[in-house]
Amino acid sequence: MRRELFEEAYRKFWDFIEAQETPRYRCNSYDLCDLVSKAEWCIPFVGFMVDGELRESINELNAWMCYLDDLKVWLEVLKSYGEEDAWSLRVHFVEPLVRYCMLQPSSSRDRLGQVAANGAHQANLCVDADYKDVLDQDKLRPGQFMSRKKLEAQLARLLKAxxxxxxxxxxxQRMDSETYRQQTYDYRNEASHFIAPRVEFGEVQFVKRRKIPFLEVIKQEDGTARLIKNLEKPRVAYVIGGIRPLTLAEIIEINSQEYDFAVAALRTYSDLLREALPQIAARQKTREANASKQSENS
Structure with missing residues (x-):
């Protein structure tokens, strides 16, 4: 690795950015956050919680968008380098961005699911006098999180109204789908728990140890025999054939669609808050009016 190579590549990166006529970043708006924080939630300081979680969700999506845009620029810059230099530049500039972006579909689905559950729960408390301040995760020990299946089942209940x-x-549920996991060779789980697919060059996990069905010979009445898979008697096998690398172009294409899904989910949650805020305000006025009448009668 040479300092001159990295300096030259980074200059090209910024030259490419500055040559673009349209604004590079299209940040998601924070306008709704102020309305959320100013609302009269029925529990003191809850507005700071709902507002803070919404802001952090927007922060994460904006960071994801910026890193994706950086990857698009690096895709163009790397075209001007040979294989060896491009490899060095990818390791330094590109692969950390790839790892961040490829983990976002799963983490964003879980994060937005939990954020939406908290927001919907607080809205329910404000507009429904019979609603109880109880959530499924209350039974968990500190530091534990609900599984995605349980979290989204609870969210569906909270959103019924x-x-x-x-x-x-x-x-x-459009995010981090089975299709996305297949397209990326389950990058997120492999990266978190084992060895992720590489970028552009090099297969991984070329030999895998697996359990496969035991092949049993069954004799036929005509004297012939046939093989059947006995699923109750698995055996260990070593299978050749690794995970191919993902190209930077396909990473950008697949991950960009996941980003769009995440933005759509954030906007839908924002629609929920905009639906809830007028009802929260109306309920607060009703409570104040009732309290005033009680005070006058007493």
Whole structure:
């Protein structure tokens, strides 16, 4: 690795950015956050919680968008380098961005699911006098998190009273789908628990140890025999054939779609909050009016 190589590549990176006519970043708006923090939630300081979680969710999506845009620039810059230099530049500039972006579909689905559950729960407390301040995760030990299946099942219950509820669940479940995991060779799980696919060059996990069905010979009445898979008697096998590398172009294409799904989920959650805020305000006025009448009568 040479200092001159990295300096030259980084200059090209910024030259490419500055040559673009349209604004590079299209940040998601924080306008709704102020409305959320100023609302009269029925529990003191809850507005700071709902507002803070919404802001952090927007922060994460904006960071994801910026890193994706950086990857698009590096895709163009690397075209001007030979294989060896491009490899060095990818390791230094590109692969950390790839890892961040490729983990976002899973983490964003879980994060937005939990954020939406908290927001919907607090809205329910404000507008429904019979609603109880109880959530499924209350039974967990500190530091534990609910599984995605349980979290989204709870969220579906919390959203029943809201028009945006069904659309929010559908938007969340578009992220980190089985199709995405297949397209990326389950990058997120492999990166978190084992060895992730590489970028551009090099196969990984070329030999895998697996359990496969035991092949049993069954004799036929005509004297012939046939093999059947006995699923109750698995055996160990070593299978050749690794995970191919993902190209930077396909990473950008697949991950960009996941980013769009995440933005759609955030917008649907924002629709839920916009639906809830007027009802929260109306409920607060009703409570104040009732309290005033009681004070006058006493």
């Amino acid at each position: 809201w028009k945006s509820g069904e659309q929010l669940i559908e938007a969340l």
